[in-house]
Amino acid sequence: MTENEDDRKKKPEGEEAAESSAADATERPGAIDPAETDETAENESDSLQAALDEAKARAEENWNQFLRARAEMENQRRRAEKDVAQARQQALEKLAGELLAVKDSLEMGVQAARGEEATVEKLAEGSELTLRMFDQALEKFSIEPINPEGERFDPVKHEAMAAQESTDAEPNTVLTVVQKGYRMGDRLLRPAMVIVAKAPADS
The missing domain is CATH 2.30.22.10 (Head domain of nucleotide exchange factor GrpE)
Structure with a gap:
């Protein structure tokens, strides 16, 4: 009797069955290899990480676009306020220029009224002229x-x-x-x- 035959005789039947099943599982096609399982999990983890990085990049890009759009709106609002203020100032300057001419005419009328040659007719004529100047100034501003x-x-x-x-x-x-x-x-x-x-x- 050989040594292998002695070993088989010495091992219990259940132990021999377990060894046989393990050997069959290793050799059987389609059996799960622990190394392959680890590799699959690692690939899935890499894919998830890549998707997460891409999502973060898109989120950051959208946030930057939002900040730029908000800054542009604020700049437009400030420009509009500045334009309105400038337009108002220009209108006031034009009106003031027209009124200054009327004031000059009034001052000349007062000086003429104090002169020795002042008459009611001349004062009335000067007042009518000044009034026409004032009406024209108002018409220019509707x-x-x-x-x-x-x-x-x-x-x-x-x-x-x-x-x-x-x-x-x-x-x-x-x-x-x-x-x-x-x-x-x-x-x-x-x-x-x-x-x-x-x-x-x-x-």
């Missing part, structure tokens, strides 16, 4: 007077100071303009002060 005498009372553009009985004017029409109003385009600068007609009381 400032128009509101003189609603004879028109129907409009509470948006007119301010009633009193109501007066009248047999000539229709009720609720402007009988007298105490002070003209003014508007700039569609914007009301000052309502006209008026006296409104009302029907006479029954005798």
Whole structure:
């Protein structure tokens, strides 16, 4: 009897079956190799890490785009405010230039009124000239007077100071303009002060 045959006789039957099963599992096609399992897990980990890095890069790019867009909006807002301020300043400068000419005319009228040759006719002529200059200055800035005498009372553009009985004017029409109003385009600068007609009381 050989030595191998002695070993087989000495080993229990269950141990021999276990060794046989392990050998079969190792040699059987399709069996899971622990080394292959580790390699697969490592590949999946690398793929997840790559996807995570890509997601982080996209997130950072989107955040940078958001910051740039917000900065651009802020710059546009500041430029718009600056443009509005400059336009307002230029309009005020133009208006001031027109009013200075009117002031010069008024000063000359005052000096003429104090002269020895001053007459009522000359003072009236100088005042009319100054008034025309002032009206022209207002027209350049689209400032128009509101003189609603004879028109129907409009509470948006007119301010009633009193109501007066009248047999000539229709009720609720402007009988007298105490002070003209003014508007700039569609914007009301000052309502006209008026006296409104009302029907006479029954005798």
